[in-house]
Amino acid sequence: VVISHGARRVVVVGADAAGMSAAHQALRTARARGTELAVTVLESGRDTSYSACGIPYWVAGDVAAEDDLVARTAGEHRAAGIDLRLGTTAVELDLTAREVATDAGDRVPFDDVVLATGAAPIVPDWALDPAGRPVPGVRAVKTLDDGRAWIDLLGVRDPAPRRAVVVGGGYIGLEMAEAFARRGLDTTIVTRGELMSSLDPDMGARLREHVVKSGVAVHCQDLVDGVVTGVDGAVRAVTAGGREIAADVVALGAGVRPQSELGAAAGLPLGRVGGYLPDPQQRVADGVWAAGDCIEPVTRTHGNRVFVPLGTHAVKQGRVAGTVLAGGDARFDGVIGTAVTRFVVGDVHVEVGRTGPTARQLAGLGVEVDSLVTESTTASGYMPEAAPIAVKVTAATAGPERGRLLAVQIVGGPGSAKRIDTAAAAIWFGATVADVTGMDLSYAPPFSPTWDPVQIACRRLADRL
Numbered sequence: 001v002v003i004s005h006g007a008r009r010v011v012v013v014g015a016d017a018a019g020m021s022a023a024h025q026a027l028r029t030a031r032a033r034g035t036e037l038a039v040t041v042l043e044s045g046r047d048t049s050y051s052a053c054g055i056p057y058w059v060a061g062d063v064a065a066e067d068d069l070v071a072r073t074a075g076e077h078r079a080a081g082i083d084l085r086l087g088t089t090a091v092e093l094d095l096t097a098r099e100v101a102t103d104a105g106d107r108v109p110f111d112d113v114v115l116a117t118g119a120a121p122i123v124p125d126w127a128l129d130p131a132g133r134p135v136p137g138v139r140a141v142k143t144l145d146d147g148r149a150w151i152d153l154l155g156v157r158d159p160a161p162r163r164a165v166v167v168g169g170g171y172i173g174l175e176m177a178e179a180f181a182r183r184g185l186d187t188t189i190v191t192r193g194e195l196m197s198s199l200d201p202d203m204g205a206r207l208r209e210h211v212v213k214s215g216v217a218v219h220c221q222d223l224v225d226g227v228v229t230g231v232d233g234a235v236r237a238v239t240a241g242g243r244e245i246a247a248d249v250v251a252l253g254a255g256v257r258p259q260s261e262l263g264a265a266a267g268l269p270l271g272r273v274g275g276y277l278p279d280p281q282q283r284v285a286d287g288v289w290a291a292g293d294c295i296e297p298v299t300r301t302h303g304n305r306v307f308v309p310l311g312t313h314a315v316k317q318g319r320v321a322g323t324v325l326a327g328g329d330a331r332f333d334g335v336i337g338t339a340v341t342r343f344v345v346g347d348v349h350v351e352v353g354r355t356g357p358t359a360r361q362l363a364g365l366g367v368e369v370d371s372l373v374t375e376s377t378t379a380s381g382y383m384p385e386a387a388p389i390a391v392k393v394t395a396a397t398a399g400p401e402r403g404r405l406l407a408v409q410i411v412g413g414p415g416s417a418k419r420i421d422t423a424a425a426a427i428w429f430g431a432t433v434a435d436v437t438g439m440d441l442s443y444a445p446p447f448s449p450t451w452d453p454v455q456i457a458c459r460r461l462a463d464r465l
């Protein structure tokens with residue numbers, strides 16, 4: 001890497017989705033503007049630009065090798081001109097001296113610093129032994145190291161594990177349950193509320209019906225509060241509400257929290273769950289930027305801060321930070337919480353899509369709404385591929401926003417989930433349910449009934465309002 005004297009110095013902390021998007025976008029923007037940047041990226045782990053999202057599918061056996069999950073290797077980043085330092089943890093952010101101190105004892109000076117340190121899985125006390133080490137067989141799902149450990153736990157251990165417990169019924173829990181069940185393990189999900197708390201409970205219950213049909217047990221309204229270990233110290237069971245559930249392995253999917261210690265110690269303000277609070281250009285202080293799972297972005301619809309740690313946001317926020325710090329113009333226009341997942345085990349294939357606030361969040365915001373659920377099919381009813389699909393739509397019922405589409409949730413068979421993007425686009429651009437009713441959406445028998453299921457639901461709600 002040739003760095004000429006006087007190049008603006010950018011330090012990025014964290015070399016995954018948000019950090020590497022910011023680093024490359026900064027270089028692209030600087031090149032387009034004919035300026036020069038020296039970009040250093042500090043990463044505590046040994047992996048960069050990997051798809052955490054693909055780990056459950058790797059564990060399930062759908063993805064053959066971990067290399068398949070790496071979008072860009074360290075070598076490719078370095079070839080692009082980035083000074084990438086793996087195995088290097090940033091331990092202090094000095095906003096006065098404008099330096100980042102590392103665990104290697106270096107002090108790396110910067111003109112701009114991008115905080116892209118992600119989120120850490122929540123590890124309950126019971127998941128650790130008295131010395132603070134993880135109980136063997138109990139593990140989170142976050143990094144490629146976790147993925148490797150899961151492959152080892154399931155494939156190498158003798159006798160092979162037979163029973164799995166998944167703690168948490170969010171999408172990571174659901175995807176890990178899918179992986180365990182597909183590998184033939186007796187699988188139980190234990191979750192505090194209904195499955196998928198990002199859905200309204202009625203839609204979560206629909207999802208649960210499908211999951212239970214596959215043979216995976218779901219214990220709702222239960223809190224895992226302890227672990228039973230054998231003489232070898234490895235997990236044998238978890239306890240929940242006085243009950244024991246046998247387990248040879250336990251996956252932790254009980255949520256994540258922003259890793260914002262660096263900025264917190266430097267005096268940067270944090271939000272309700274401890275995330276950074278950037279402006280629409282991802283700036284948290286002069287020359288300090290934050291992006292990805294370590295922030296609390298605002299919602300596009302209501303402007304309130306939320307914590308929605310998703311890769312789809314991380315890359316966009318990183319891109320905005322990289323563009324702006326290099327002198328370009330960009331803004332992040334908020335989140336509406338669009339997300340999809342699936343659960344495919346044996347004959348069961350259920351997909352989930354959601355966008356917009358939940359009923360509970362809308363109540364918290366004081367928004368008056370009406371909603372309804374429509375049952376339809378993913379293709380014309382006479383086609384062999386037609387599968388059931390339930391679409392819940394929610395619209396505002398009061399004030400100038402009356403009729404405005406606020407949220408859509410989908411639970412259905414193959415071909416259901418990505419229909420959420422139609423709804424997300426409509427919400428993004430402020431459409432009413434009546435607007436969606438008239439949208440020019442596609443139709444042919446293998447793909448949809450004459451009226452698209454999202455459109456049917458909006459039409460019915462528009463008629464009722």
Ligand SMILES: Cc1cc2nc3c(=O)[nH]c(=O)nc-3n(C[C@H](O)[C@H](O)[C@H](O)COP(=O)(O)OP(=O)(O)OC[C@H]3O[C@@H](n4cnc5c(N)ncnc54)[C@H](O)[C@@H]3O)c2cc1C
Pocket residue numbers: 013014015016017018019042043044045047051052053054055056088089090091116117118119141142143172259262291292293294309310311312313314
């Ligand atoms: C199992 C799983 C499935 C997922 N599936 C989906 C999905 O289907 N769709 C979706 O949109 N999102 C999904 N996500 C979420 C997505 O992976 C994250 O939103 C995304 O990785 C966030 O990127 P990030 O760069 O902000 O943070 P991270 O990916 O967490 O990267 C942060 C990096 O910073 C490094 N770091 C932290 N602190 C320091 C420090 N002090 N010094 C140096 N380095 C540091 C970490 O080692 C890490 O590599 C999934 C996540 C998981 C775990």
